[in-house]
Amino acid sequence: MLHAAVLLPFLWAALIPLMKRLPRVHPGWAVLPVPVALFALFIVLLPRVRSGEVLSATLPWMPGLGIDLSLVLDGWSLLFVLLITGIGALVVWYSIFYMSRGMESLRNFYLYLLLFMGSMLGVVLSDNLMVLYAFWELTSVASFLLIAFWYRRERSRYGALKSMLITVFGGLAMFAGFNLLYVMTGSYSIREIAAQAAGLTGHSLFLPAMILVLLGAFTKSAQFPFHIWLPDAMEAPTPVSAYLHSATMVKAGLYLVARMSPVFAGVSEWFWIVSLTGLITLCYGSFKAIRQTDLKALLAYSTISQLGLIMCLLGVGSASAFFPGTEQAVFFSLATTAAVFHLINHAVFKGSLFMVVGIVDHEANTRDLRNLGGLMRLMPVTFTIALIGAFSMAGLPPFSGFLSKEMFFTAMVNLRDFEAAGAGSWMIGFAVLAWIASVFTFVYSLILVFKTFGGKLQLDKLDNKPHEASAGLLAAPVLLVSLALVFAVVTNGLAASLIDPAVAAVNGGALTAQQAHVPIHFWHGWTPELFMTLGVVGLGLILYRTYTRLRIMDRERSGREGLNRLYNGGLNLLESGGRRGTDLYMTGSVRHYLIYILLFLVAAVGGTLLFSPNIRFGMDRYAPITFYEVGLVLVMVGSAAAVPFARSRVNAILFTGSAGYMVTALFLIFRAPDLALTQMIVETVSVILFLLCFKYLPKLKSVKTEKLTFKWLNLIVAAAVGATMTLIALAAMGSSPFVPISEYFLNGSYELAGGKNVVNVILVDFRGFDTLFEIMVLGIASLGIYGMIKLGARTKPEAGNAQQAAANQKGFPLVSNDVILRTMSRVIILIIITFSLYLFFAGHNNPGGGFIAALMTASALILLAVSFGMDTVRRVLPVNYRLMTAIGLSVAILTASGSFLFGAPFLSHAFGHFDLPILGDTELATAVLFDLGVYLAVVGVVMTIIFSIKGED
Template sequence: MSLLHLAVLSPLLLALLIPFLHKHFRNIHTGWFLLPLPAVLFVYFLQFISVTRNGDTIMESFPWISSLGVDFALKIDGLGLLFALLITGIGALVVLYSIYYLSPEKEKLNTFYIYLLLFMGAMLGVVLSDNLIVLYTFWELTSFSSFLLIGYWNHKEGSRYGAQKSMLITVFGGLSMLGGILMLYIITGTFSISETIEMSNQVINHPLFTATLILFLLGAFTKSAQFPFHIWLPDAMEAPTPVSAYLHSATMVKAGIYLVARMTPVFAHSGVWVWLVAGIGVLTLFWGSFSAVKQTDLKAILAFSTVSQLGMIMSLLGVGAAALHYGTIKDGYYIVAVTAAVFHLINHATFKGSLFMVTGIIDHETGTRDIRKLGGLMNFMPITFTLAIIGAFSMAGIPPFNGFLSKEMFFTGMLRVAKMDIFSLNTWGILFPIIAWAASVFTFLYSMMYVFKTFTGKYQPEKLEKKPHEAPIGMLISPVILASLVMIFGIFPNVLSHSIISPAMGAILPSLLENREGFDVHISHWHGPTPELYMTIGVIILGFLLFKTLPKWTGIYRIFPERLALNHIYDRGLELIQITSRNITKTYMNGFIRTYLVYIFSFFILILATTLVYRNAFKLDFSNVAPIRFLEVILVLIIAVSSITIMFAKSRLTSIILLGAVGYTVALFFVIFRAPDLALTQLVIETVSVALFLLAFYHLPKLGRNEERIRFKLGNAIVSIGVGAIVTLIALSAHSNKMFDSIAQYYIENTYKKAGGENMVNVILVDFRGFDTMFEITVLGIAALGIFAMIKLRLTRGKE
């Protein structure tokens, strides 16, 4: 196992140590033990920038399930490295922030940090895996760990609801993606992502191509909260603010973005991919920004803004995918969309991470996030106010912040899409820049709401739970670092051009690279009086007017009927599923074991009989059957008569005696078939069983056949006869269809030689089938413990 494998697994390994560290060092905040890991990993991944900048990759593989083509293969290229740096860098800042945000006296910190480490390791596994099955394994681990993080405050109904919703939606997408992975394996015969990309021409010409594409996009859209699956993300804001800052700005919600970027070389040659990714992306962009304006909770505003910004990145990847159809990097006129996608991916992590932390500070120091109660905080929290301006203005796309640059490139990409002469983009594509501009107006609007409704206006101390004051320095360090990066990347954007952005683009559009130097990315603030500049001026003017007239037009949000809202449809859908399943369950779960056995045995008969007929498996061959002796006929008759008589016995003692007769007769069969060990075991078990029945004789229920007449039930008779008949037919068919040589000769030859035992039965049980015997003993031991616990249990009458 390589150092890269250890780097990916190190968060999972540290998670195992957290309970011990928390227990033995209670005077130290558990986060301090965690903080060095993401910081060290961030530095470790930084060393690979020189590798990816030159167009090279690092590949490490560790055998896992090699027979199925599943190896723990990891690959570092420009795209994987970008995400690894975001995961570890933002992760370190989030851990530092959480040390001051979460109180050791009020929170179960060991649980919180275990969940956080699980998520960090899972995300690293997702973005660095070069095997689709390994990627899927880590993908589902992100869903599971995010479920735990969102529901961390499980005493709150909202946290439980949000965790459940995120789990249901993202796991649905994950299972869909698994179907796509299996289909892709059918097409290519490999789970390797690198090999699949090289076989992209074979993939696109396969009949399963479109179905595979859609299943992959379902996984991506659900994870990255694209319309209409975005409804889980706002409810996930019930999680602690450090969780929101980590999962919903830089990591989990970017997993779907990563998947689309990684699979672009495979699927982007299809117009279905371009239209779905770009169309759903731009729709999500608009709906998220439009919905954010009506929110009154600061985290809710950021939640819908995250939905919107994810839609923006997704639409850029969709539009940029069309560049693959222009053949070479010389047609770089169209690759600006991919440049904008990668750049905004970084920018969004910086400004949105800082804004989430600012929101946490406001909540922590005032006791509320409701903008209707806030106002006038600028004088009490000047540093937080400054951070909010930097983050919100970058989100709004105002210069000189980094968000302005990627937003201008976004406008460029949307304008150029209408000029592409493929997939009818030069017709319907005109909608992209129109919707993008309208969404940007609402983005500007909710960004201004976030800042000015919180920090300016009238101060309302009577509505606040606490007297506001500036946050402690420890809580400010992380958002200050992120806000500084917003400024640095805004003023000096090309510090990222060749080191991070160009290698990531090379991984997304590998077929457009003509040499190992990568894409020539150059980002600048001024391009003259361009349409993009006029669009930005229009966004600012109209956005400002809408902000000043906010009360006069927000009534439009009440026009849309609540019953048609996606959240309402989701809730009613869950209720319908519960009601339907409850009604179906009531039809067969009536509390009677007899009824359950009828169902079980009926399906037993139906399935096995159908299989026998369908597979033409029934066969009778008596050529090698030993002759039936008179003594065996007598024993069979004794068993049959005893079994039938038990059903009509009127005495408990008679029933016990007849039951014993059946068991002892079976033991005689073992004797005449020369199986003394089995005969001895049967005799012991039967003796113990009869003895136990007699010991409990007084407590056995009366048969009651003297008081009521037993009714003959034809259905039960048919089922019982059917079970006997089908088992007999299977036994005869199994004996008649000898597909393999008997293993008996193997035991005869090897019992003494390999196991050193002369008693063949004992050797088979202890050596050749040792695991079977061990598990049987384990089951018996568990049953014995259960019986012992029931015997020792003493309930009071009120608890019975």
């Protein structure tokens, strides 16, 4: 069920393109059932999770690497699932009315949104760290696509790229941290790692792993100094901002910190890094929010501030790990409870406020505070939503934000009694900074509401007179912001259902939901927290009235953000440096590229062979070298050395062919008939193909009058590569500590695969994957040759080559008029075809096989073409060879997949003996069907190339 829930958004996204057939229906209506259904599904599971049950499901994926699709639903993940699906449903509803049906690429918008929803569900439900990382990066990809939805805008592209670079950087760091945890524990399971947490703190990799994981969390949740991507991400459509950048994606880092707390909490480094980073982000974001003139920028910095607040609470809450099983653990878990409660509140009020800003932008066509004001009378419902959401964000009663803010103050004040992390009485500084940040929060909340809806209406600065939004557009923010009142009334019910199970899960089971329960109510008496709230309101009102006259709080000016300048400068430096560095070696010369590759090969492989103490080059296992072997090698080397000095292409081809035929003779001497047959036929076909390509090559230029220069570097590189290959061959025979794998193939060929020809059995059974991929590569190569030649045929031939082009169209350039060849080829072709069929059927137990048989058949067809022309081949065998290639690949793949029907792995073969009429006892093997696919694919590839070069379809 959990896997189906994660998979559903992806499957639904795949159906989005089909909505082109429903042009009159807004795509959002087809998407809305997905989050609604998922929300209803998980609401049904709420009582089971509330009772302490942990739901899990596992599907094997890569068990050898310890990676399985393990999903877990506990109190913490359930809270996020409900936020993702619940707010997701409201955002989809809102987008239906916000984004017009005729908007360009609207279907893409919902496809990206579903992709993001599924990715976030995967993040919060994954128990396996590698699976979590995969979904984590998918959220970055989906976020990139959504931010860049209006990709024609330069700022949208800039914001999307910035968010991608920063969050992916953090994701890669987190990936490294996850692997360090695996090195320490031998598991990728979060639950198993948490169970071993007590023995990890002294490990040398513990602190690096912790820092790397926190880098991923801080970049995702826009913590200082990685926060700079979030304001630029506001270029995304408002529904995206309401969903990704207030309620879901930016909270993924908070989710990760809380999820990994059972592993890392209990060490002072975790407490200080998490709590101080959160506190700095809280103060910085709240101060920057006051200085913004764009409503979405103000909300962006307020989001950064609120994320810092929650991160700080999670860090402070980790102090409970210093006092396991004591009342102090419950005392400090109050901070975790406040973090969970404020996370819920933030999703409610910030989501509604983003929707309000979207409505203002939609109706007034501007988000600039300097042009707004007086909208209260024209948009009373929108004003009411903004007022409730902003006052909840400011922490004013009677809204739920007041309750979580009071708990935040309580947690900060309680830190003065915390000594375990090496802190002293100056821990009161946490409370002071929290109070100052809350003052700024109060101020920017007032700015948001009263600078937009209060004051004088400035119609002269607006394109049109605003009016109240439609009921459909208002429905989602009204429902969302009303929860700020509902949660304030039913707080203890919310705590028992969602908050307490989530806190218990964050504490790793150290506390039950009942032990983690903290009574939440408005009146606690005349406590320090209450006086702090009164001070926030008093000083906040003064600052609101005077902040425009304070230079330090002057409006933000373009380019004054030092961290943004650092990012831009660093990116420009990387681009320019990368361009200059690339220009040094990307010279456009293939010779240079080959030199780089080969020298690296020599240095890496040759150096390893020479300096590794375990490598031996002994020749005691080798048989004595015979006179025949020496003679064949000398002829082969002489033929290869003669190729560069050949004065014509025909001579070069003949020298190349002779070298290949010497290799064939060596295979015969070494008793490898399969390889000898293959080599011989490949050489024959290759020579024919070389000759066919002559008509596309320019004439050789005479070099008699040119001064020949000897390239010593080429000689050195070639000699070094040859020496390295020789060392590899010697080391393979002299240094292997294992029993040769050939023994396994020789012993198991007949027993396991029913074949006596070990070579063919390896190709179609033991190493069938290699063969399958090889024929796929051949098919792609033949299509590439076909495409390039057809593309060249469309170009108009030059005047000087007109006669040559006309001559090429007359027929096969090598058609023979020799009567003897034509007469003998009639018999020879029949013999070759018959022999190829024999090779095909006998190949499982004797020399042969589908590959060799296909080359034999192709050589017969080439001989037919040389003797009688391509038209004769077309008449004798009127088939589409590209289609034959496709059929061959399909037969091979279907045969390989057929094993699934019997519960066997891919490419498993079966064989047996059957008593057939006339034939008697006969062995039949499914490998023959796979070999048939190889046969058809190879014949199709060779003939496709031949016909392409000929210029025929």
